[in-house]
Amino acid sequence: MNKTVAFVDERTKTVTYIMPTKDKSAALLPSDPKARKALPIYSGVLKYFPRAIAYIAHVSKVGNDQHNPGQPLHWNRGVSEDHADTLARHLLEHGTNDSDGVRHTGKVAWRALALLESELEKEENA
Secondary structure (H helix, E strand, O other): OOOEEEOOOOOOOOOEEEEEOOOOOOOOOOHHHHHHHOOHHHHHHHHOOOOHHHHHHHHHHHHHHHHHHOOOOOOOOOOOOOOOHHHHHHOOOOOOOOOOOOOOHHHHHHHHHHHHHHHHHHOOOO
């Protein structure tokens, strides 16, 4: 059964967003057209942060090559699950590059997404 999570929208005040469950065939986005339009994925995220999103993709590729050499790009969740601590360590060095040449701030952003994704997955599987 899908869980319902409400997101506040300035115009409608509440939008119902259907989160997928363990059923991988379940829709990630709501099927209701009005609810779908109320989630500005492009205009509210990708359009705001195009360089940052592209950089996070670079962080993913560099991390995959480091932790999974020779394997297709994938999130190997067993490698490191302490996202909050790792994020904080990278945050302490923001504005500089890590030993692999990747910006610490890019790694902060990647870890923030990983932490949020993990929390949402945990919630939907509860």
